[in-house]
Amino acid sequence: MPPPSQLAIATSSLNRLVKEEASYHKELEQQQASIAKLEQGGGDENAEYTLRQERRAVEETKAIFPQLKLKIEDALSKLEQQLEQESQGDAENVAKAKEAVAAGKKALG
Template sequence: MPPPSALDIRTSSVVRLIKEESSYHKELASAKKSLEKMLAGEEPDEYELRQQRKVVEETKAMIPEVRTRLQTALEALKFQLELQKSPESEPAQCKEKAQKAIDDAQKLLGEALE
C-alpha cells in the first residue's frame, strides 16, 4: 500500500478539525447544561460551581483556536488541490473527497460568521 499523498493528508486534517470543532460545540452545550442543573439545585457547592464555570470558559476558548487551525488547514488543502489539477496526478476519488472537505469546512466557517 503506497503512503498517503499530500492531498490525502491535507484532506484528513480538514476533516479531523471539522469533527473536533463539532465535538467542542457538543461539549460546550453539555457543560452549560450541567452548570444550569447545578445552579437550579438547592445550595450548590461554590467550589463545584467555579470548576464547572471554568470548564465552560475553557471550552468556549478552544472553539476560536480550532477554527483558526481549520482555516489554516483549509487554505493548505485548497492550495494542494490547485497543485493537483492535472487528471493523472491524483485519483478522482481523492479529489472529490478533498472538494467535499473544502465545501464542509467553508459551510462550517460560514455558519460561524452568521
C-alpha cells in the same frame, strides 16, 4: 501500499479539525446544561464549588475556539492549494477533498 498523497493528507487533516471543533461544541453544550442543572438544584454543600468549576470549564472550552478556527482556516487554505495542484489526480481523493473543503467552510461559517 503506496504512501498517501499530499492531497489525502491535507484532506484528513482538515476533516480531523472539523470533527474536533464539532466535539468542542458538543462538550460546551453539555457543560452549559450541567451549569443550568446545578443552578436549579443547588441543594448540597458542594454545589457552589461545583458550579464555579463548571463555569471555569466552560470558559476554557470557549477559549479554544479562536485558535481552532485559525487551524481550520490554515488547513482549508492548504487543502485548496493542494486541490488546485492535483485537480486531475485520483477522482476519489479529489471528491473527498472537495467534501472536506465544504465541511471546513461550513465549520467556519
